[in-house]
Every structure is written in C-alpha cells, then in structure tokens.
Amino acid sequence: MNSYGDSQSPRARASVPGSGASPPDDSRPAPDAYRRGAGGRASVGSASVGSASAGRAPVGSASVGGTTGSARVGGTTGSARVGGRASVGNAPVGGITGSARVGARASVRPGLDGPESPGSPGRPSLERSKAAKKRRRANILTAAAAVVVILLGAGVVGGTYFFDSVELPAAKTEDQSNVIQYGNGAPLAKIGDQNRTVVPESRINKYVKDAVIAAEDQNFRDHHGIDMKGIVRAAWNNFTGGATQGASTITQQYARHVADLKDISINRKLREAVIARKLESQYSKDDILGLYLNYVDMGSGRYGIEAAAQGYFGKSTLTPINEKNAVTPYEAAVLAGIIKQPYPDKISKGFDPTQNPTGAKDRWEYTMKAMLGLGAITQEQYDKRVFPKPKPRSASTCKTCAADTAVGMVIRHVRAELAAMGIDANEFERGGLTVTTTIDPDVQKAAERAGSRSSKTSPMNGKPKSYQAAVIGIDPTSGRVLGYYAGDDPTGYDYGGYLSDDGTKILGGQSPGSTMKIYTLAAGLKEGLSFDSIWNGELKRPNGKEINNAGADPGRICSGKIKFCDLETSTIKSYNFPFYWIADTIGRDKVISAAKSAGVKHMFNDDGKMIDLTKTNASTWGKSFDNEVAFGQYRVVPLEHAEGVSTIVNQGVHHKAHFIKQVKRVNPETGKTEVFGQDKAEGKRVFDADQMSNLTGVMKKIVQTNNRNLDNGREAIAKSGTWEFDDEKDDDVGSGDCWFVGGTPNLSATVWVGGKGNKVELKDNGRDMFGSGTPARIWEKFLNEATDAMNLKKVDFPQRIPTGDPAKFGNGERPPAPQNDCALQLIGIECNGPGNGGPGNNGGPGNNGGGQGNDDQQDNGNVGTFPFNTTTPGT
Template sequence: MGRAEERRARQRGGRRRAASRGGRSSDGRTRTGIRRFLTWRKILGTFLGFCLLCIGAFILLYLLIDIPKGNAVAQEQSNVYEFSDGSVLTRQGETNREIVDLAQVPKDVQRTFVAAENKTFYEDSGVDLRGTARGLFNTLSGRGMQGGSTITQQYVKNYYLTQEQTVTRKLKELVISLKVDRETSKDDILAGYINTSYYGRNAYGIQAAAQAYYRVDAGDLTVEQGAYLAALLQAPSQYDWAVASDTSKKLVQDRWNYVLDNMVEEDWLDAADRRGMEFPVPEEVQGNPGLQGQTGYLVDAANDELARQLVAQGAAENEDDAVAMVKRGGWNITLTIDKKKQGQLEQAAEDQLISKLDAEERPVDANIQPGAVSVDPKTGKVVAMYGGADYVEHYRNNATRRDYQAASTFKPVILAAAVEEGSETQDGDPITADTVYGGDSGREVVADGEKVGFNPPNEDDVDYGDVSVQTAMNKSINSVFAQMGVDVGMEKVMEVAGLLGMDTEGMESVPAQTLGSMGASPLEMAGIYATLDNHGKKVTPTILASADHKDTVVDLPDPIGEQVISRETADTVTSVLTGVVDDGTARTSVRDNPERDGQQVAGKTGTSDYGRSAWFTGYTPDLVTSVGLFGEDAKSGEQVNMAGATGTLPGKGRVNGGGLPAQIWAQYTFGATGKATEFDLDTDQGAAVQPSWTPTATQEPTTQAPTQEPTTEEPTEEPTTPDPTTEEPTEEPTTEEPTTEPPSQTPTSGTPTGPTTEPPVNPDNPGQQ
C-alpha cells in the first residue's frame, strides 16, 4: 500500500469514529428520536431508582405506622331502631361473641381454618405481597378489593382497622401485619382471627358459631364441623345452609372438600379418615329471644337493606363485611314503619288466620306461613311488614322470601307488557281490555299458526269459551294469558317485569312463566303493584328512613325512580284490576266486605300449582299491600299443599288467594285507610269504565275470527248468577240467557263458547292460578 492509500484509509477511519461519536451505533447505523436517549443502561438505572424509592417509602411507612389499639370490634355498642315517628322499636347491642383460648379448640379444628385461608400461615411473614399488590391495583382501577390476604392480614383488618375500601387502609394493613407477625405468636394471631371473624347467624367468634350451627361448644367441634365453619367465612350469608340456594349449597360443599383435601396435603389429616367423612349439615336457625314477634323481622330487614347500601356506596367490600359493620353497633336506625299501621297489619293476620290455626286438631295448620308488606306508592316507604307468626319460632322472613311461585299475581305484568308494546293477537288485532281470547282449559298456544307445545289447564279444568281480556283477568283464566304472553313475546314480557321491579336475573323467557312459575316475595310484588299504582313511575320499596353512625355517613337513594312504563299503560292495568275485585275472584272477601265503605280497590289473586302458595296483592290510590300464604312443612321445610288449613274453607278446603289472603288484606286495608278515595286514571279501558262481559255461543274455539258476533250480558250492579271463577268455583254454576244487545266489538280470536258445568275440585292438582 502506497503512502497516498494509507493516508486515505486513515481519513476514512477518522470519519467513521467521528460519525460514531455523533450518533452512529457501533454497527454504523445512526440513532434517531427517542432511541438516542433510551438505552438499556438508562432503563435499568431508572427501574433500580424506582425500586429504591419504593423501598425507601416503605421503610418510612414502617417507621411511621405503629400497631394501634384494638378497635370497636371488641367493644360493640348498641344499635337503636326506631319507628317512623321516632319511638323506639328496640335496642340491639350485646354482641353474640365469647372469646375462647386457642387451647380450648381442638388442634385439628384449628388447622381447618389454616387449610381454608392460608396454608403457609405457620411459615410466612404475615403478608401476601402478590395478593396485596392485586388488591391495591384493583382499588386504584375502581374494580374493588379481592381476596388473597393472609390470616394475619384478615385478623389485622378485623381487630385493628376497618372494612373501608381504600388504598390507605390496605397499606396500613400491610405494615401492621408485618409488625404483628414479628411481635405476636402464630397461635395468638390464629386465636384472634377465629375469635373476631363473623360467621353469620349473628355469631361472632368460633364459640358463638359452634353454638349457632351445631349446638355444641367450640371444644366439642369435630373436624368435619370445623371445616364447614372455616368454609363459611368466605361468604357467611350465602353459605348458611338454612337459607342457601341449591347453587350456594354446592359451592359450600365444594369449599368444605377443598379444606379437608388441603389438610390431607399438609399431612394434618389421614387420607383414610378423610375418605370416610360426610358433610355435617348444620342445625336449623334459632331466633334471638329478644326479638320475638315482628321485631326480629323488621330489624333484619333494616339491617339487610343498610348493608346493601354500605356496599353500594363503597363503605364495605361486600355484603357480609357490611352486615358485620352494622352488627358491631353504634347505629341509630329509623325505619319507615308506621307504628299504627304495623299494629293493624299484625291484628288482621291474628284475626283472619293465626287465631284459626290449630296444629293439634289439623296437622296441616302447622305448615302455614303468612307474610305481608304494605307500601305507600307515592313515597316507596314500607309502612308495615309481617314476617311470620313469631321471629323466635320461625326465623325466616316470609315477607322477603322469594322461593314460592307468584302464580296469577303475575298476570297483570303480561297485560302491562301487551299495552305498553302495542301488541296484537295472532289475528292482528290490538290487545285491549275488550279483546276476546279463547278461554277453554288446555287450549293449545300458537305462534304464527304453529303450536308452541304449551297448553296449560285452567283451575279445575274449567272451559270458559271465548272471553274478553277483562273477564279473563277477573276469572284468572290461564289459557288466555298463556296465549297473550306468546302474542306479546315472552322476552318483552320479562323485560317489562324487570322494569316494574321483579328480579328477573336468571329467568328464562318461556311461555310457562305466564303462569307465574317464578319465585317472588310479598315485598317484590308490593313494589311491582306500587309502580302500577304510581302511574308507571318506578317504586323500589324501602324500609330505611335514615341510618346514622359516628364513623359512617349513609346516603339513601330515592325510592321513587323514573317513568318505566307509560301512565296510560299503568292506569289501564289498574282499571282492569278493579274488575277482579268487583266482578272476579276477590269479590267475596273484598267487594262485599262491610268495612269497604265505597273505597275503590284494584288487585289480583293468585293460587299456585298444588296449592303451595296463595296471594292477594291489592291497592287503593294511597296504599299497596301484598299478602302471601306459603305451605312449608314444619319439620322438613319443604313446600307442601295447604289444603284443609283452618278447617273453615269451603269445598275441599283449598286455600285460594281470594280467601284467607284477601281477608287479611281487607281487614288491614279498610282499617288503615281513611276517607274513601278513587283512582285518577288516564285510560278508556277496563272495568273502571266498562263492566266486564263474557260472550256466549256453542261453537268450538278456533284461532280464526268467528262467523257471527257474540251476544253479551246486560250489566247489573249485583249479578245473581255470576260466571264461574277460577279461584272460588261454585258447586253448581249456571249460565245466563244471552240478551239481544250486540257487543261493542267482535272477538279477535276464537269462537265463543260457554261452560255449563264444572268438574269437581281436585286440591292436589288444581291448576296454577
């Protein structure tokens, strides 16, 4: 290489080095944009700096946060419950809790709690960093807290902190847990945990829980029983066997198995012993003796609603934590209950039902469970509630239970959906109060000319021929509303049911729902009918007027919501329901009641299949009350037929909605209301405007328009031979001779026919009404 070439080579090398110093990488490529500033060294340095900053912040928190004194969990105060007028209903404050030493609890039972919640409890440092980080992230992102805490952390939350859902509390929980784990033995932490936890049934601590669920002391618990109590802590109200749904029962059994399997895995339980263990079904619930009569039902209903509000506003992580917050005490709770109306409802139930029950003479009388709720439709306030004959004898509140069928009290919802949606029959005619349907028992339901495989019987299998919608409501005719539900579309029917206030979650939109086969409570039905009474503005019944606590502010929502169906729809249904009282299944108990004194009433009866529930839900312009009777076997708790109850019922003794429930409703309502009032209705349909009528003829019903117009009966004030009803049939029904006056319109589906005789009553399978 010559000198010139060497010089050129050196020059090229110098330019490369300069370019490298000016933004080129070692491979000759030029860095541009953010890559000039972000190198792996800088990223690593930033990360390490952040970690050092977090460590420093944590050390600072550790130095600043001390273990506080135990909070009010160990020093509960009384809750004061008041009527709406400020007078005291009751005081509840003595916590059902007895501290026991860990040595009093069998070692195997102690380990069930460790196996359920924190298998590494004896080795860890008292915290679960991964679970805590997840909880912090969920809180910051608005998703709420999740599980993952150690036993130490849960004990710290129960004893030293509160249930509030904040990042600050979670950080305090982390630091205090570390310190508690260093300064306190594992046995003391475990003892504190099982003694401060809430187990449901108003039981705090393992001793109270052992008594509440198995009637034994904590020292006498078996491993199987201990595993259930340990499983229960995850969701006490959901997993309590006495009130758990089938799904919840499966979940708690799965968790019980999980606890025992973990014990085998940790060599705390012999595998052979494990295989021989059976699930220990808890004892039935016993009521608090200090809450006898209706007091316990009212207190529980208020506590449950307050707990839901605490969760809704973020003061508690879940409903079980919220219930525990309420029962720790210090609350002043005012109920919406009107003391006078409450007394009147209790007296009506006593006079019309309880005083007539004699379980020694009639065993079926022991199986009758009444429940009722009364609501002011203008405010949504629950002014009276009847949960059962006595809270101490029957712990479950019949006014809020949802395990019995709503039966025909659901029929007004179908009509509301039809009117609201502007629905038409299969023949294309609008569905109104005067629309005519085929009312024969077992009539096949059709859609677009095709049978849908549903043909429900009417009660007692009575054939009514062609009837107007008004008459079908009055007589509670299943076949009419089954077809109407399909005409409207069951999805729309269930949608309107949800808008009115029914809990439709998980319900199928199938024709069988037209029979009211879904579960509902008197509280729920009172809310639905109150929305109708309130001209379509949503009413969500509330029993809470106010709830005050020195540490917690509770903002209660307005029970009156938005317009969910049109006023015309609501008023049309109300107008039609006046016919049920004046010319239908409730006329004997309500229309002819001497205490009525001109009061206008709308309502609907209901009697479920096999006579297991009977309802009357009715209303005046100012008061809505739903009364339910439920057949519950006094020993097994299973649903049973109520036939023969009280021994005073006609015929075969079937309990109908137009009988005992309507009688309780009438005595209460006509005593609780003052001067007679009338509905202010925006409608030109229904019995409030036009008397009901039933066309009569002899042809068999079809789905086509009739070839001749039916005749109608002349309306009278007091018909001497009324049409047969579906709920209280007469023994020898007769038919009236048709008049020569034509009806206001022709039928829209089916050819009119009329019954001449009724089959005998079969109380074991009367048909659902």
C-alpha cells in the first residue's frame, strides 16, 4: 500500500531524493481527480533532466536524479518520455527552471537540443546560411518555450493550492424556450432567449453521441478531463504559425461554459483545466456528455442537440436508432460538425450546413472518418455515406410569433395562470414548456378586426386616437377565452384584464353601467322576483335625491306609466329606478354575491380601493358600496365581467374564464413529455335553470329592440350599458364607458369602449355614444365573423319559463282602470298614439341614455331603430 491507501501499481510513485527535493506534503490529501490508479507519481528532486545525452545515444536509459525514477528515453532522436506523473521540484527542464508538479504524461518533441549530424537523412547541410539557421533556432526556442509554459501550467493545475482555490461550479440548468400555441396547435409565440429542449443523455441517439465525440474529442473516454497530447500539439501549432487551436476537451468546453470563462488568457485555461479535472472526479463521462450536448450552441439560434436535430432535420434525438424518423449516422455527423464553428466570421464561413454547405460537407467527411476509426460505424456504413440535405433555412424562426401584435397580450395572462399552477417566474424563464392556449386563431382575428382602430372594417376605425375598445369572446360551455383583443400593443396597457405586464396584479377596471343589471336580476330572481312586478319611477331615495334616468321626460318613461312600470319593460329600456329599489329591498350584498358567483372577483369603491370579493364578505361590501351597485356605478375588470356574462349565457352554469388549455413539459429524468396541467370541463351551477331561462328570455328582446339580430337567424341575448363622463368644468354629463354584452349559446361576447389611458367623453357622429351604438356594432360584427369562421352549430336558448311572484316585490301604484273610449282595449291592444307605445317606441330622444348607468336607446318612434344606424342624427 502506498501513502494514499492505494495498492502499489507497476508504475509506482517513487520518492526520488535530490539536493533540491522537498519532502512530500502528507498533511494535505490529494484531490480525488488525482487518485486514479492509471499511473504512478514520481517525486523528482533536483535532477538535471535536460542533461541526459539523448541526441546520439542509441536506445538509452537516463538515470534521473540517481534513483529509481526511471525516465525512459524514447529512441535515438532523444525523445525522453516520462512514464508517469512526476512532481518536479526546482528542476531545470530543457534549460528553463520552474517549480511545478506535472499532472499527466508529457511527450517531448524530438530534436530540440541534440547536435545535428552533417549528411544525416533529414538533417540540414552545413552549407545552410547562418540566417536560415538563426530563424530555425528562433522558431524552435519559441515552440519549446510554449511547450514549457503549457507543462508549467499543467504543473500549476496539479498544484494543491491552486487546485483547492478553484471552486467547482454547480452544473447549469440550461434555459429553454417556451412554446406557446393557439388552441389548434399552431405556433403563437416562442418565449425565451434560447431555442433549446433539454433531453436526458441516456435516451439520446447513440450515433449522435458518437459523432460528437468523434468530431470534438476522440480521446473523451480515456482522458481525465485534460488531453495533454492535444495541449502540446495545439501549443506547437499555435506558436509555429499554424491555425489557432484550442485543444479543449469536451469536459473543458463544458467547464468553460459552466464557469462562464469567456476571456482568452493563460489563467482562464488553467482554471478551465482545474474545473475540468474536478468535473471528471464528480461526474461520470456520460453525465458530462449529457450536460455538454444540452448546452452546446448549434447555430441558427438553436441550442442543444435536440433543438439542432429538430431544426436541421425535423427529427428528435430521442428516437432510438434504426426506428422510423431516427437520426441517421450521416445526419449525426452533420450535427456534430457544426459545433466547431456554428456561425460565420471574417475568417471562416463556419459549418452550419444551411449557411456553408461546402464547409459543412468537409467537416462531415472528417467526422465520418473519425467515427469509422472509433468503431462507431461499420466500413459498410462509411462506404455508403451520402451527405444528407438539411431543411431549408427559414427567414424567421417563428413567423407566427406574437411580437408586436395584439394577440401578444394573451401571454401575460398565460404567465399568470402558470404561476397559479405552481410554475413561478424563475421556472418559466428556464423554459421547456409547451403551452396550448384556448385562443382560436379565427376568433382572435375576428376580435381584432372588430375592435381595433387600425382595422378598416372596425366600427372604431376613424374614431379619435384617445378612444379604445376591448373585445372578449368566451366559450360559455367551458370558460375558454377564444378571442381577446385588449389593445394593439402587447406590452402596453391591458384594457381587457387590466393585468400588469408581469401578470402579478390588477391595475384597474371600468364602470359597467346597466350591464351590471344582469347580476341584480339574477339575485332578485333567486329571491322570487318577477318580471311582472310593478315599480314607481317617481319615488326618491331616502336622502331625498331623485334616481337618475338620464334626464328623461317623466311623462314619457315607460310610455307614460312611470308610476306603474313593469320590470320587464324597465329591463329592456334599461331604466334605473327598479334596480335601485331591488338592491334596497333584497340587500346590495346579494347583488354583489350574485356578481361574484357569476365570475366578478374585484370591484372598486368610490375611493378607488380594490375590494377582493373572494376574500371579503357582506359586512365589507355593505360599507364599500351603495345601492347604485345595482346599475353599475362601481368599476369592475372587463375580463371578469365577461366571465360573468358567459355564466348568464350558459344558463347559470359557471366556468372560470381561462387562457390555458394544456401545459406540457419534458421530464428531465425520463425525457418523456408529460402533461403538467390542463383545464377542466366541469362547470358549477350557480343560478337556477328556470330563472335563467326567464332572464335570457327578456334579454333576447333587447337584441331585437336594438336591431342586432345575428346572421343566419342565430339566436342571441344582450344587454347594453353606459356610465357617465362627468367633466367638472362642464355641466353637461356625457358618456365615459359604453358596453354591449351577451352572445349566443356557444359564444359569449363582451365589448367595452372607453378612453385610452384617461377617461374621455365619447361621441358617435357628434352625439353622446351609448352601448347600443358603436359597442353594439362591434359586438354584432365580432359574433357574425367568429361564428361563421368556427362554423358553429346553430343553437337556440331554452324556452322561457316565467318565475317569481309579481306581488312579492314592487313599489308601483295600481294602474288606472282602462278607458272605454277605445274599442281596441277590449281586445288587449294599447290605444296610445305614435311615439307612446311599448318598448322601443318611446317617442323622444334622451329617455334612457347617458349618465349613472342608465342605458342608451334614444328611440324615435320606430321599433328597433336609433339615430346611430344612419348618418343623419336623430333619424
């Protein structure tokens, strides 16, 4: 046994005394990387290695230091070969003194200092000019110095202090790109700086691994991280004017990457060598090869061998050899050849086969021959070799990416949902995810064409730059967001979800106006409210203030029946007073609870404070909101409101609105693609089905009243809404937020129009804008285009079932007895004159438009028409 506890090998470590020898340092254990039994370690004292007569000796043996260190002289040319690792104390090596420990075998080039024999074969003649000899001697000395520097550097690598001072960095977890897809699998975006897919080494195609070893480090399986022969050869070549060579092994290349060693210096090479040795002591060869293959730059913006195989040949390295679509040895050699120089520079065009086919083929030939020499392929395979044709280089790696397009806004919602699944920002940045979104490309295009000012066919086209729209389409049967337009700048303000760019917080919302009434009605129907209940529009609030109905003439409200107006007419005409009293009667907390059940999670009070409805209760709601919550005073998030609308459209069954259909990622241990998460099909019934049929039965009439019947006879429901723009400098109260919401049984749609940034007073053809104007036209255009593109089946809403007790709620007066001077009344037909009829025939402008949630149908005596259907105001 030796001092390290190893059994004595034939190439034993020998203690060679000398005048300048230092005793072994037994107090410091040798690093693991040096405890290999492959070779002995000789401690050489003050020995004159260079003094051995090697030039003319036959096969001589030189006595080094006078002991058993046994330095073998390689032959007649004076090649002295040191048979094991030697610790050289102050020894003159080749005439240069240095204190170093040689950590590996070194081969000294012949003929560096032996005398020349005139007339000997290969020797220069004595007649050679002195100048030529001088130049030759200078070259030899320079190369010799380079070899010594490298050897001395290797000695420093072996030096205990230096070795211990260099820490081994942890193996890197390589960043990958995240692939974001549309719902149909088409690419939506690639997110991440590097196009990489990490795969386990154990499953990588064997031809690929062998080809990389053949091209980059043919001694990979034999060395201990540093190839000394390669270092000497590279140094000689570099210092004698040949092409620059790095002589880095695969382990050294990975060491340089993991330690982020980018500068070109002796110190970097030494640190790289130390880290390489330490890597080899800690990881197996297969582990190191796997780390290397997943990190290496493969050109064309591809990182790692899997991205390269996919990009250049459309194949996966995980497909076993000899199976269909497996990487062939010829393709593997092309991939391996790229590593040497993946990108062109001023000197070389590199070896990317799509950039430099000629150079790539030359490198391929070299790699194929090396593979044959290593036994990685047979002679028959080599003889049948044909250079494979890579996929043509595309102009862009992702032509359908979301950069600078409106659909890019979806990404922040994807990130927010991933975080909720447990994939935080750090894991997202590492990448490797394939996220299939719910977005349908056709529905998305329809949303953008309908809502964007830049679309020539949008009702927003030509509107002031200060105007902004949001269009949200949801599958009500699943909650999947199929189309989402929330602004043209994907990195700008999110006018649909008001989500911050990092997806961590909600920044604001908008007042929903009369569209909030759908929740008030849902809450009332749950308590037994009937659409036949009667309400008095002349009653004032407890504080004596009137309930605003947009300044409408009381004599014209509800066709002159303001004291006994039924709830159905009030819903279609969107009068405010019944809804104020419903909230007052059942409690505004029940209105808010209904909104929460439908999908509204946040509301903002008068002070602008956001109230999280999921974390608060009725006591907080009562302090934060007034009865005007019933007709839309308080701001909500459009996306959450769209979720609530979708619940109503789906007859009271709630599905959470979401953007992710499925998330997959590659298991780093098995290499298999696994489903990490996916959406759920089950919904939750939150409102009674009969009560919802009653509500949607009334909402169908709103579509008809506003002349928004869809193409192909598709049945739809809707609700319009407007909230005021109150300019303190002007007594006029205009429109600040305008909405139109509803949809078909298989596609709900929510449209908002308001100010871009700050709130502005909205106009349509010079008059106040209302929800039944521009928002309704956007809604109609979007639904028609989206349903046609998706070829959705025509589905009708359930038949209406009246519910509730007319006598249970209401504060209206009993209507007067019918007059007998009109014979038509005897058969149930109203005798009112023109402009004083039922819903939609109210006879005068301003009855229900404008401020404080009151809606927007400025009728002119014709059912279903309003001024904004034509270019002539008031027609």
